[in-house]
Amino acid sequence: MESQPLVSVITPFFNTEKFIQEAIESVLTQSYQNWELLLIDDGSSDGSTVIAQHYADLYLEKVHYFEHDDHQNLGKSTSRNLGISKAKGKYIAFLDADDVFLPQKLEQQVAILQSQPETGMVYGPTQHWYSWTGEQQDYQRDNIRPLGVQPNTLFHPPSLVTQFLKIVGIVPCTCGLLIRREVIEAVSGFDDTIQHMFEDQVLLAKICLHAPVYVDSNCWDRYRQHSESSCSKAIQTGKYHPLKPNPAHQIYLNWLQKYITTHRVQDAELSNALEKALYPYHHPMLYFLLRVKNKVARIARKKFPGSVHRFLGTQLLGDKYIPPTGAMDFGSLRRVTPMSQAFGYDRGQPVDRYYIENFLAHYQEDVRGRVLEIGDDNYTRQFGGYVSSKDSVQRITQSDVLHVTKGNPKATIVGDLTCGDNIPSNSFDCFILTHTIQLIYDVRAAIKTVHRILKPGGVALVTVPGISHIGDYQWADYWCWSFTALSVKRMFEEFFPAENLQIETHGNVLVANAFLYGIASEELRQEELDYRDRNYQVTITIRAVKPDTV
Incomplete structure (x- = not known):
């Protein structure tokens, strides 16, 4: 059938x-x-x-x-x-x-x-x-x-x-x-x-x-x-190594080059990537010398960072070292393209996901009853569960997934937050809405719907981007907004009482730069990720509670 x-x-x-x-x-x-x-x-x-x-x-x-x-x-x-x-x-x-x-x-x-x-x-x-x-x-x-x-x-x-x-x-x-x-x-x-x-x-x-x-x-x-x-x-016999040039990899790359040529696949980015992958095999001596040069350069940067006498002077005074004008060494960051076009997914966990998942973990007790999530139920399953480790009563009684168009097999409700009359009112104990409303032009209408569909006493766990690139693939065509804590506060206060809102900002100048370059959270230290500077708002989190009816 x-x-x-x-x-x-x-x-x-x-x-x-x-x-x-x-x-x-x-x-x-x-x-x-x-x-x-x-x-x-x-x-x-x-x-x-x-x-x-x-x-x-x-x-x-x-x-x-x-x-x-x-x-x-x-x-x-x-x-x-x-x-x-x-x-x-x-x-x-x-x-x-x-x-x-x-x-x-x-x-x-x-x-x-x-x-x-x-x-x-x-x-x-x-x-x-x-x-x-x-x-x-x-x-x-x-x-x-x-x-x-x-x-x-x-x-x-x-x-x-x-x-x-x-x-x-x-x-x-x-x-x-x-x-x-x-x-x-x-x-x-x-x-x-x-x-x-x-x-x-x-x-x-x-x-x-x-x-x-x-x-x-x-x-x-x-x-x-x-x-x-x-x-x-x-690997044991030396025929293959995932990080080093080896005969098996060369055979595959030669096959791919021939296949692309035979089938007339014309794509500049693909051709450049294939040429770069073949470089160690076509120019083995130059590749070896380049690796030696890079290794020596890395050692030198570690041994002699910046202007040594100025660095030592600032250390003696207990200040952070700030290079003088003209002495800034951007190193690997002197580039006009990011390390990753996919928010850092290809390097590990994106920086904004670190903040989103920490936020949901902090408020995971709110993920209970009937829960609605956008696109899929991954966070519902990750942060929902049992009332406590000693209690066998599940916090979640029903899990729903909202998607704006038909075709998502995980969706239980198809609707648009800006005009979602088919989304039932006063129905959800928790709404997990992570990094979505920046894709919606009429943000106020979306927040109004969030308020309407929550049960009295229900909680919306919302995250929005502040400092961010707008992504690649499908997101760039829909990305309308980036936010600040002030803009979020004013919009949410149109529908939720101020005392029912908890709004926090996450990020600092280092994290903002890392996120823009596509550097993963694993490449930063926890104390760097957790330091907050309101002037560099990478991610903004909102916990909004719908008032109980009297």
């Missing part, structure tokens, strides 16, 4: 008897039911063959076992292509035999592709999974692979390929993808000439050059970290 189109999950395996059962079970336990699992045996000589055949016999209609002629070992790309040729689904997902899907993976990804007919593929961040061992120290090592781009955004060709070349470590994991079958067939699947390293990036490049791709903020899968994986073995 079209409401639940068939999804083909393709799992190639080679000697993975330790993990394959857990991978298969993660598909069997999906909340989405209309799937088929294709187990592709790449010439295994251990017990994984028997395990795969057992599941195929147990679930005859759902699980299917395939192998190459004469039980050969032909590699990842050939095995996945065999799975694609046997697949019957409208959508195709890949799951390596040592990784797992989280239960909502297929349901939520299918919903996104169903609601966005123009989108060829969807993916989200993947968890680097160390805690599968059960060892206490490994739980601390689990982390989410950085997206490196603005989440909940549709990217058109060839923008993602350019970002993958520019930023190390943001290429999505194979287990994170869901792809339309027609798209994967249009690009002829994997390339059989590249089998063991970067074979996934070959497919990703083809798809991202061919069709729009939606990048979501949700994590749906776990990438098991262990010493027996093909990536770990390549």
